[in-house]
Amino acid sequence: MDKPWIKTYPEGVPHDVNPSEYNSLTQLLEESFRKNASRPFSVCMERWMTYGQLDSLSAALGAWLQAQGLEPGARVAIMLPNIPQFAVTMSAILRAGYTCVNVNPLYTPRELEHQLRDSGATTIVILENFAKTLEEVIDRTPVKNVVMASMGDLLGFVFGTWITFAVRHLAKMVPAYKLPLTDGRKVTPFNRAIADGSSMTLKSVSQTLDSIAFLQYTGGTTGLSKGAVLTHRNIVAAILQAEAWFTPALKKIGDPSKTNSIAALPLYHIFALTLCLLAIRWGSHLTLVPNPRDFGKFIEVLKKRPFHLFPAVNTLFNALMQHPQFKSIDFSQLCLSQAGGMAASEGTARQWQQLTGCPMVEGWGMSETCAIGTNNIVTSREFTGTIGLPLPGIDIAIKDDDGKSLGIGESGEICIRGPNVMRGYYNQPAENEKAFTSDGFMRTGDIGIMDRQGYTKIVDRKKDMILVSGFNVFPNELENVISLCPGVVECAAIGIPDEKQGEAIKVFVVKSEPTLSEDDVAKYCRQNLTGYKVPKYIEFRDDLPKTNVGKILRRELRAGK
Numbered sequence: 241m242d243k244p245w246i247k248t249y250p251e252g253v254p255h256d257v258n259p260s261e262y263n264s265l266t267q268l269l270e271e272s273f274r275k276n277a278s279r280p281f282s283v284c285m286e287r288w289m290t291y292g293q294l295d296s297l298s299a300a301l302g303a304w305l306q307a308q309g310l311e312p313g314a315r316v317a318i319m320l321p322n323i324p325q326f327a328v329t330m331s332a333i334l335r336a337g338y339t340c341v342n343v344n345p346l347y348t349p350r351e352l353e354h355q356l357r358d359s360g361a362t363t364i365v366i367l368e369n370f371a372k373t374l375e376e377v378i379d380r381t382p383v384k385n386v387v388m389a390s391m392g393d394l395l396g397f398v399f400g401t402w403i404t405f406a407v408r409h410l411a412k413m414v415p416a417y418k419l420p421l422t423d424g425r426k427v428t429p430f431n432r433a434i435a436d437g438s439s440m441t442l443k444s445v446s447q448t449l450d451s452i453a454f455l456q457y458t459g460g461t462t463g464l465s466k467g468a469v470l471t472h473r474n475i476v477a478a479i480l481q482a483e484a485w486f487t488p489a490l491k492k493i494g495d496p497s498k499t500n501s502i503a504a505l506p507l508y509h510i511f512a513l514t515l516c517l518l519a520i521r522w523g524s525h526l527t528l529v530p531n532p533r534d535f536g537k538f539i540e541v542l543k544k545r546p547f548h549l550f551p552a553v554n555t556l557f558n559a560l561m562q563h564p565q566f567k568s569i570d571f572s573q574l575c576l577s578q579a580g581g582m583a584a585s586e587g588t589a590r591q592w593q594q595l596t597g598c599p600m601v602e603g604w605g606m607s608e609t610c611a612i613g614t615n616n617i618v619t620s621r622e623f624t625g626t627i628g629l630p631l632p633g634i635d636i637a638i639k640d641d642d643g644k645s646l647g648i649g650e651s652g653e654i655c656i657r658g659p660n661v662m663r664g665y666y667n668q669p670a671e672n673e674k675a676f677t678s679d680g681f682m683r684t685g686d687i688g689i690m691d692r693q694g695y696t697k698i699v700d701r702k703k704d705m706i707l708v709s710g711f712n713v714f715p716n717e718l719e720n721v722i723s724l725c726p727g728v729v730e731c732a733a734i735g736i737p738d739e740k741q742g743e744a745i746k747v748f749v750v751k752s753e754p755t756l757s758e759d760d761v762a763k764y765c766r767q768n769l770t771g772y773k774v775p776k777y778i779e780f781r782d783d784l785p786k787t788n789v790g791k792i793l794r795r796e797l798r799a800g801k
Contacts, residue, residue, distance in 0.1 A: 243630075243635070243694070244648070244690070244692055244693060244694040245629040245630050245636075245693070245694025245695075246694070247693075247694070248617075248629055248693045248694050248695070249629070250488060250617055250619065252488065253484055253485065253488065253632065254484050254632050255632055255633075256632050256633045257477055257480035257481050257484060257632050257633045257659070258480070259449060259473050259476040259477040259480060259659055260449065261480075262449070262472075262476050263447070263448065263449065264447040264448060264449060264451065264472045264476075265334060265453050265472040265475045265476050265517075266334050266335050266447055266472070268476055268479065268520075268521065269331055269334065269335070269520060270295075270335070272291065272520045272521060272523055273291050273292070273294060273295035274295070275291075275523060276291040276497070276523035277290065277291050277292035277295065278290060278291075278292060279291050279497065279523055279525070280525040281293075281294050281327070281519075281520075281525055281526070282294075282324055282327065282503075282525055282526045282527075282528050283525065283526075283527055283528065284322075284323055284324050284395065284527075284528040284530065285395060285399075285403065285530075286544070287324075287394075287395045287396055287399060287400075289324050289327075289394065291523065294327060294328060294331060296438075297328045297332075297394070297434060298327075298328050298329075298331035298332040298335060299332070299335065299437075299442045300332075300433075300434045300435075300437035300438040300440070300442075301328060301329065301332035301387075301433055301434055301437055302331075302332035302333070302335040302336035302437070302442045303336070303437040303440035303441060303442040303443070304433045304434070304436055304437030304440065305332060305333065305336045305338065305363065305437075306336050306337075306440075306442070306443055307436075307437070307440055308363065308385055310336075310338060310362065310363065312337050312338075312445065312446075313337065313338065313339055313451070313452060314338045314339065314362055314363070315338070315339045315341050315359045315360050315361040315362065315363075315455060316333045316338045316339065316340065316341065316361060316362075316363045316364070316365065317341040317342075317343050317355070317356060317359065317361040317363070317364040317365070317366075317383075318330060318333070318340060318341065318342050318343060318364075318365050318508065319343040319344075319345050319347075319352075319364060319365070319366040319367065319370055319374075319508075320345065320365065320366070320367050320389060320507075320508070321345050321367065321506065321507075321530045321531070322503050322504070322506060322507050322512075322528045322529055322530050323367070323389075323391065323394070323528060323530055324393075324394040324395070324528065325365070325367075325389045325393055325394055325430060326507050326508075327507075327516065328394070329365045329387075334453060335442060335445075336442065336445065337445030337446075337447060339452045339453065339454065339455060340453065340454045340455070341355070341359045341361050341454070341455045341457075341467070342454065342456060342457070342507075342508035342509075342513065343355055343356075343364075343457075343508060344506070344508055344788055345367065345369070345370050345506075345508070346370075346788050347370075347373065348373070349373050349376040349377045351465070352373055352374065352377055353377035353380055353381060354464055354465065355457055355465065355467075356377070356381035356382065356383055357380070357381055357382070358464075358465075358467060358666070358667070359455050359457075359467055359666065360382055361381070361382065361383060362382050362383060362384050362385065363383065363384070363385040363386075363387070364383050364385070364386055364387070365387040365389060365430070366386065366387070366388060366389065367389050367390070367391065368388050368389065368390050368391075368408075368414050368417075369391070369407070369413050369414050369415075371388065371414075371415075371417040371419065372415040372416070372417040374386070374417075374419065375417045375418060375419050375420075378419060378420065378425070379420060379422070383425070384423070384424060384425050384426070385425075385426060385428070386419060386425070386426070386427045386428070387427075387428050387429075387430055387433050388427055388428065388429055388430060389429075389430035390404040390407075390408075390429075390430065391403050391404050391407045391530075392404035392407075393430045393431050447472060448472070449471060449472045449473035449476065450471055450472070450473060451471060451472050452469055452470070452471055452472075452663075453470055453471060453472045453474070453475050454468075454470040454475065455467035455468070455469060455470070455666050456468045456470050456510055456513075456607045456608075456610075456662075457607070458606075458607050458608070466665040466666070466668055466671060467665060467666035467667075468607045468608045468662040468665060468666075469662055469663040469664055469665065469666050470610060470662055470663075471663055473659060474610050474659065474660050474661070474662060474663070475514075475517065475610055475660075477610070477612075477633065477658070477659035477660040478514050478517075478609075478610030478611065478612040478660040479514070479517050479518055479521050480521075480632075481612050481631040481632050481633060481634070481660060482514060482515070482518045482612060482631075483496075483518060483521055483522070484631070484632050485615055485618065485631050485632070486518070486549075486576065486578075486618055488618055488619055489549075489575045489576040489601075489618035489619060490548065490549075490575050490576075491575075491619075492548075492573070492575050493548055493573070493575065496522040496523075496524060497522055497523040497524050498524065498548075499519070499522060499524035499525075499548045499549055499575075500524070500525055500526075500527055500545065500546065500547045500548050500549070501515060501519050501524060501525070501526050501527070501547070501548070501549040501550075501551070502526075502527050502529065502542070502547050502549065502550045502551070503515075503516060503526040503527060503528050503529060504529040504532035504538065504551075504552065504556065505532075505551055505552065505553065505556070505581070505789065505790075506788065506789065509581070509789050510605070510606075510607045510610060510611040511551065511553075511580050511581050511605070511611045511789075512551065513611070514610055514611040514612065515549070515551050515578075515611075527541060527544075527545075527547060529541055532556065535559060535560065535563045536563070536565065538560075539560070539563060539565045539566065539568070539569060542569045543568065543569055543570070546570070546572070546573035547573065547574065548573055548574060548575045548576070549575060549576050549578065550574060550576070550577050550578065550598075551578040551579075551580065552577070552578070552579065553579070553580065553581040553582050553789060553790035553791070554579060554581075554582055554583065554584045554585055554588050554730075554790070555582070555730065555786060555790040555791075555792070556790055557577070557579065557584075557588050557592050557600065558588050558729055558730055561588075561591055561592065561595060562729065562752065566595070567595070571595075571596040571597060571598060572597075574596060574597075574598040575598070576598070576601060576618055577592060577596065577598045577599065577600045577601065578600075578601055578603060578615075578618075579600045579601065579602045579603065580602070580603045580604065580605065580611065581789055581790060581791060582789075582790065582791045582792070583602075583698065583716050583719070583720070584600055584602040584623075585719060585720050585723035585724075585730070586623055586625060586720055586723065586724055587720075587723035587724040587725075587728065588600070588723060588730075589602075589623040590623065590724075593623070599620060599621050599622070599623060600623060601615065601616045601617075601618050601620065601628075602615075602616055602623070602624070602626070602627060602628065603615035603616065603627065603628060604627035604628070604686075604696075604698065606684060607662075608661065608662045608675075608682060608684075609656055609658070609660050609661050609662070609682070610660045610662075612631055612634070612658075612660045613627070613630070613631070613634065613636075613656055614627045614628045614629055614630050614631065614634075614636065614696055615627075615628040615629065615631060616628035616629070617629070624695060625697065625720070626691075626695040626696060626697045626698075627688075627695075627696050627697070627698055628695060628696070629693075629694050629695060629696075630656075630658075630694070631658075633658050633659055633660075634656060634657070634658035634660070635656070635657045635658060635681070636654060636655070636656055636690065636696060637654075637655045637656075637657075637681055638650060638651070638652040638653070638654060638655070638688060638689065638690050638696075639652050639653050639655045639677065639681065639683075640652050640653070641653075643677040643678055643679070643681075648690060648691065648692050649689060649690075649691065650689065651687060651688070651689050651699055652687065652688070653683055653684065653685070653686065653687060653688075653702070654684045654686045654687070654688040654696060654698070655677060655681035655682060655683055655684060656681060656682050656684060657679075657680050657681045657682065661682050662682070664676075685701050685702055685703075686698050686700075686701055687699045687700055687701065687702060687705075687714070698716060699714045699716065699717070700714035700715055700716045700717070704716075704794060705735075706733070706734070706735030706743050706745055707735070707742050707743050708735075708741050708742065708743055708744065708745065708772045708773075709740075709741045709742065709772060711772045713735070713745060713772065713773050715732070715733040715734065715794065717773070718731075718733040718745065718747065718769070718773060718775070719731050719732060719733055719747075721765070721768050721769060722747060722749070722761065722764070722765065724768075725760070725761055725764040725765075726753070726756075726764075727751050727752055727753030727755075727756035727760070728749055728750070728751060728752070728756070728761070729750045729751060729752045730749075730750050730784060730792075731747055731748060731749045731750065731784075732747070732748045732784050732792045732794055732797055733745055733746070733747045733748075733775065733794075734746055734748075734794050734797050734798050736777070736798070738776070744776040744777065745773070745774070745775040745776055745777070746775060746776065746777040746778075746779065746797075747761070747775040747777070747778050747779070748779050748780075748781050748784060748797055749761060749778060749779070749780050749781070750780075750781055750782065750783060750784060751780060756780075758778045758780075761775075761778050762774070762775070762778060784797070785797065785801055
C-alpha cells in the first residue's frame with residue numbers, strides 16, 4: 241500500500257511504533273510509577289499528588305477490589321469527573337486485572353442503565369453527586385459493589401473535609417439518594433476501600449497485550465451507545481504513537497517530564513484519557529479541572545503556573561476567548577494547542593493564534609481508535625484545514641461503499657487500520673461485520689479526501705450530508721466558512737425539507753456582535769459560497785446544543801430543540 245504521508249513526516253518522527261516493548265498497559269503504568277515516584281502527577285484545587293502516591297493508593301484500591309472476589313477481567317465502571325480519584329481508580333482496576341468501563345457522569349438514568357447492563361459491570365466507583373442517578377437504575381443492572389467517592393476524598397483531611405461539606409451543604413450538589421442493599425449489594429466509601437486495601441497485598445495477575453483494558457462507549461448521539469473493545473495493545477500503541485508525534489512540540493521546555501498538561505476535557509472521554517496516559521508515560525503532570533464550564537475559575541487555574549499542553553475542542557477554545565479575563569492569561573510557555581473531538585474552524589484557529597501566539601493543531605480520531613488517527617504536524621505555524629497525516633503505524637485509505645480504495649483527490653469514506661484500532665464492539669457481531677472491510681480497515685463514517693502529501697480533509701459524515709437540488713452540501717464546509725464571518729462565534733448547519741429543492745440549508749448562528757443581522761450573514765455567504773450552498777434560513781441563538789464533550793448536536797437542531 242502506498243503511504244504518501246511518510247514523505248511528509250517531520251525529521252525524527254518514527255514511521256512505526258512497537259507496543260510489544262511492554263507485556264501490558266499495566267507494565268507501562270507501574271514502570272512510570274517507580275521511575276517517577278517523587279515527581280508530581282497531578283494538581284487539583286492546589287492539592288498535589290505524586291506518582292508515588294498514585295502508586296500506593298491504586299495498589300491499595302486494587303487489592304481491595306481483588307478481595308471482593310471479582311472474576312478475572314471483570315468490568316468495573318468509573319463514573320467520576322476530573323478529580324484525583326479518577327487516575328487512582330483507573331490504575332487500580334488495570335493493576336488488579338480488570339476492565340475499565342468509563343461512564344459519563346452526566347448520563348441520564350436511561351443512558352446509565354444501558355451502559356451498565358451492556359457492559360456487565362458488577363462494580364462501580366462513583367462520585368456521590370451522581371448517586372441519585374444510580375439509585376434509579378441499580379436494581380436493573382448487574383452492579384453489586386458500589387464504591388462511593390466524595391469530592392474531597394484525596395484533597396487532604398482538613399481541606400478535603402471542607403470541600404466535601406461545601407459541595408454537599410453549601411452548593412447542594414449532592415441530591416438525596418438511598419441505594420438499595422438487596423441481593424447482597426454493598427456500598428463502601430472510597431477512602432474506606434483505600435484504608436482497608438492498604439493492609440492487603442495487590443496480587444500479580446496474568447495479563448497480555450491482547451487482554452481487554454477498556455470498554456470505551458461511543459458517544460451514542462444516534463441510538464444506543466456501543467462499547468469499543470480496547471485491548472492493552474491498543475492503548476499502549478496509542479500512547480507510543482502520541483509520544484512520537486507530540487514530543488517535537490516540547491523542544492521549548494526540553495524535558496517532556498516537565499510538561500504541565502491542562503486536563504479540562506473529561507477524562508472519561510477517549511481524547512483526554514489518552515493524553516492522561518501519555519502524561520504518565522512522560523512522567524509529567526496534569527492540572528485537573530473538575531468544572532471547565534466555570535470559566536472564571538478555570539481562567540484563575542490557568543493563571544496559577546505555566547502550562548505547556550492544552551487539549552480542547554473547538555467550542556472550548558471559543559468559549560474561553562469570549563471571557564473578559566482571557567487576556568490576563570500568560571500563554572508564553574504554551575507549546576501545543578491540540579484541537580480534537582470535533583472539527584476545528586478556521587475562524588476560531590485564527591483568533592486563537594492571534595490572542596495566544598500558539599497555533600491550534602487539529603487532529604482526528606475516535607473512541608474506536610483510542611483517540612489516535614491523524615494529526616497535523618505539531619510544529620506547524622499554519623492552520624491547514626485538514627485533519628493532518630496518519631500517525632506512526634497507521635494506514636488510512638479512502639474507500640467507496642464496496643470497500644474499493646480510491647485514488648488521491650477522490651472523495652470517499654475514511655477507513656483506518658493500525659495497532660491502536662479496536663478489536664470490535666462488545667457483544668455486537670452484526671455491527672462488527674459492518675464496521676470492517678475485507679482487508680482489515682475499520683470504516684469510520686467520515687467522508688474525506690487525501691492529497692498527494694498524505695493530508696486528509698474531512699468533507700463530513702455520511703448522515704449529515706445535505707442534498708440541495710441534487711447537489712451534495714456538507715455542513716462542515718459551511719460552518720468553517722461562516723465561522724470566519726465577522727461577529728460570528730460559532731454556527732451549525734442542517735438540512736430541512738424543502739418542496740422545491742428537496743432540502744434547504746438552515747444555519748444557526750451564535751454572534752458576538754449584537755448588531756450582526758441575518759442580511760450580514762447572508763451577504764457574507766453569497767460572497768464566499770457557491771449559490772446552492774448559501775443558506776436559505778438563518779437563525780440566531782444564544783447557544784447551540786452540545787454533548788458534554790462539546791460536539792454540536794445537529795440532530796437536536798433538526799428536531800427543533
